[in-house]
Amino acid sequence: MSNISYIENLEEWKETFSFYCPIKVRFSETDAFGHLNNTKVFVYFEEARIEYFKSLGLMKDWMTKENDAIIVTADLQCNYIRQLFFDEKIKVYVNANHIGNTSVDIHYMALNESGELCLTGRGSIVQISKQTGKPLPWSEAIIDKMKSNRKKIGV
Amino acid sequence: MSNISYIENLEEWKETFSFYCPIKVRFSETDAFGHLNNTKVFVYFEEARIEYFKSLGLMKDWMTKENDAIIVTADLQCNYIRQLFFDEKIKVYVNANHIGNTSVDIHYMALNESGELCLTGRGSIVQISKQTGKPLPWSEAIIDKMKSNRKKIGV
Amino acid sequence: MSNISYIENLEEWKETFSFYCPIKVRFSETDAFGHLNNTKVFVYFEEARIEYFKSLGLMKDWMTKENDAIIVTADLQCNYIRQLFFDEKIKVYVNANHIGNTSVDIHYMALNESGELCLTGRGSIVQISKQTGKPLPWSEAIIDKMKSNRKKIGV
Amino acid sequence: MSNISYIENLEEWKETFSFYCPIKVRFSETDAFGHLNNTKVFVYFEEARIEYFKSLGLMKDWMTKENDAIIVTADLQCNYIRQLFFDEKIKVYVNANHIGNTSVDIHYMALNESGELCLTGRGSIVQISKQTGKPLPWSEAIIDKMKSNRKKIGV
Numbered sequence: 082m083s084n085i086s087y088i089e090n091l092e093e094w095k096e097t098f099s100f101y102c103p104i105k106v107r108f109s110e111t112d113a114f115g116h117l118n119n120t121k122v123f124v125y126f127e128e129a130r131i132e133y134f135k136s137l138g139l140m141k142d143w144m145t146k147e148n149d150a151i152i153v154t155a156d157l158q159c160n161y162i163r164q165l166f167f168d169e170k171i172k173v174y175v176n177a178n179h180i181g182n183t184s185v186d187i188h189y190m191a192l193n194e195s196g197e198l199c200l201t202g203r204g205s206i207v208q209i210s211k212q213t214g215k216p217l218p219w220s221e222a223i224i225d226k227m228k229s230n231r232k233k234i235g236v
Numbered sequence: 237m238s239n240i241s242y243i244e245n246l247e248e249w250k251e252t253f254s255f256y257c258p259i260k261v262r263f264s265e266t267d268a269f270g271h272l273n274n275t276k277v278f279v280y281f282e283e284a285r286i287e288y289f290k291s292l293g294l295m296k297d298w299m300t301k302e303n304d305a306i307i308v309t310a311d312l313q314c315n316y317i318r319q320l321f322f323d324e325k326i327k328v329y330v331n332a333n334h335i336g337n338t339s340v341d342i343h344y345m346a347l348n349e350s351g352e353l354c355l356t357g358r359g360s361i362v363q364i365s366k367q368t369g370k371p372l373p374w375s376e377a378i379i380d381k382m383k384s385n386r387k388k389i390g391v
Numbered sequence: 392m393s394n395i396s397y398i399e400n401l402e403e404w405k406e407t408f409s410f411y412c413p414i415k416v417r418f419s420e421t422d423a424f425g426h427l428n429n430t431k432v433f434v435y436f437e438e439a440r441i442e443y444f445k446s447l448g449l450m451k452d453w454m455t456k457e458n459d460a461i462i463v464t465a466d467l468q469c470n471y472i473r474q475l476f477f478d479e480k481i482k483v484y485v486n487a488n489h490i491g492n493t494s495v496d497i498h499y500m501a502l503n504e505s506g507e508l509c510l511t512g513r514g515s516i517v518q519i520s521k522q523t524g525k526p527l528p529w530s531e532a533i534i535d536k537m538k539s540n541r542k543k544i545g546v
Numbered sequence: 547m548s549n550i551s552y553i554e555n556l557e558e559w560k561e562t563f564s565f566y567c568p569i570k571v572r573f574s575e576t577d578a579f580g581h582l583n584n585t586k587v588f589v590y591f592e593e594a595r596i597e598y599f600k601s602l603g604l605m606k607d608w609m610t611k612e613n614d615a616i617i618v619t620a621d622l623q624c625n626y627i628r629q630l631f632f633d634e635k636i637k638v639y640v641n642a643n644h645i646g647n648t649s650v651d652i653h654y655m656a657l658n659e660s661g662e663l664c665l666t667g668r669g670s671i672v673q674i675s676k677q678t679g680k681p682l683p684w685s686e687a688i689i690d691k692m693k694s695n696r697k698k699i700g701v
Contacts, residue, residue, distance in 0.1 A: 085311075086241070108596055109430050109589050111423035113299075113477055118419050119309040120282055123275040124574050131573055135633075144268075144632065154274040156240075158313030167423055167609065168600075263441055264434050264585050266578035268632055273574050279419050286418055290478075299477065322454065322578055323445075395621075396551070423609075429619040430588040437585055454578075464584040466550075468623030 098174035129173035157204035183216035253329035284328035312359035338371035408484035439483035467514035493526035563639035594638035622669035648681035
């Protein structure tokens with residue numbers, strides 16, 4: 082049980098992740114309250130998400146100018162569990178929690194060096210056509226790749 | 237009806253706002269996809285939220301070093317309805333949608349110059365003690381101020 | 392006399408400016424030292440520079456995809472005279488201090504609400520061709536526009 | 547010979563560096579011109595400078611609240627030699643080019659994966675007292691540390 086809407090069982094949810102991106106809190110990302118500014122976690126989520134897509138060999142196509150498909154962020158959210166400070170090293174875990182027809186629900190989890198939960202998050206990514214602006218269905222190849230590195234989800 | 241979890245009825249929800257902060261999209265806030273980078277909307281939300289708190293005379297105390305009370309972000313989310321581009325002028329509306337004992341659920345709405353809905357969002361702010369790290373109940377004066385500029389909520 | 396290499400006489404230099412862009416220090420732009428992070432002044436310079444170019448009617452062409460000419464930053468520098476803090480309102484002055492064949496030396500000056508000097512800066516902007524990557528000479532129309540709002544320079 | 551004021555001989559200057567900080571260009575650091583936004587290089591310089599100070603064991607004291615000494619940026623500049631793009635891996639070299647009584651002139655050099663020069667820069671850092679705001683002389687221990695990892699400078 083959890084009071085975060087997108088997490089049913091926290092321990093089971095944590096087990097669904099395997100891919101992570103290591104990130105260190107920059108000084109320029111802190112604010113006058115002395116901790117990581119709340120807006121910067123989404124920079125970490127984006128970096129981790131892109132590294133995740135790269136690890137699946139997906140990012141290259143979306144960055145190619147000739148390619149009609151592009152990905153956009155439909156929504157994004159973060160729960161701040163534990164404050165982060167300058168120079169902390171965290172692991173930002175990412176996975177494809179639920180894969181729809183044209184979108185994917187990406188989940189995020191950040192742990193500090195002691196393995197303590199600092200951030201949880203999620204957000205929907207949609208594949209659209211640059212020309213029409215309309216959603217484009219994922220190819221089966223893409224779906225297979227996204228499914229490949231999840232440990233267990235929604236079984 | 238709306239498919240955004242924190243908005244029951246979109247038209248009614250839009251009517252709850254009165255305070256807004258005008259913001260212009262900076263070039264340094266765009267990304268290589270040619271539009272506003274998804275992480276920057278939370279910078280706008282923070283700026284609008286602070287201007288809202290300032291308009292209620294609340295920000296000054298929280299910024300005073302001697303003051304024990306500080307506010308922290310518990311969670312934050314955004315739904316991206318319409319892409320934003322360099323130099324667009326938007327109005328970021330803010331209000332205190334639900335006021336708890338030690339926290340407040342702030343809602344956000346960004347409209348472009350044509351009045352079209354571009355972003356919706358919400359996030360919980362908690363007042364805590366710098367010394368103990370524990371939540372601090374709002375004073376009645378603060379609650380009254382937050383209630384003052386809402387049009388109609390939770391009636 | 393001045394110990395800043397690009398300013399010969401500070402009082403005379405200050406007199407060369409007329410255009411300015413009003414900017415307010417955002418909370419997310421402060422850092423754990425409690426003041427404006429040093430990297431953010433260049434965000435202000437860029438915003439002020441773009442507003443300056445817009446005021447001359449120049450920005451539109453450079454932002455048009457079909458247009459071959461684009462402007463790039465060749466160098467940039469800032470002298471930090473006085474610390475800036477959250478919520479300070481500053482005026483960032485901009486002018487075209489020296490106009491070359493394909494480049495322009497833009498100068499910057501930031502004053503706080505008391506009119507005190509907080510930042511000085513300069514940087515060279517070059518017009519290049521997107522296709523060839525080579526510098527493109529300014530048209531006479533552009534040179535005239537840039538000269539128009541300088542008060543007196545180099546006479 | 548070089549047309550950059552703080553570099554007398556480029557090849558000799560490059561040889562003065564040994565310490566570097568590896569950095570990868572984030573997507574959120576690009577802009578609508580498709581490349582790294584000019585303001586973000588100073589984020590890299592700050593990260594590299596801090597890693598450099600940490601490598602010398604100096605950063606910890608400056609980050610301690612009880613410590614009266616703090617470092618501030620007096621000036622900062624960058625020459626943009628070669629555009630950088632999303633996902634490029636660069637090495638940002640740092641050294642203490644000239645050590646004054648209360649300040650130090652830090653130089654920066656960024657190379658891409660092919661070893662090509664992308665950015666050069668410099669900036670003066672001053673040690674001041676938090677209480678008085680006045681410059682504080684470096685201790686001999688600090689001077690020795692800063693001198694230690696330079697290859698050869700100005701002898």
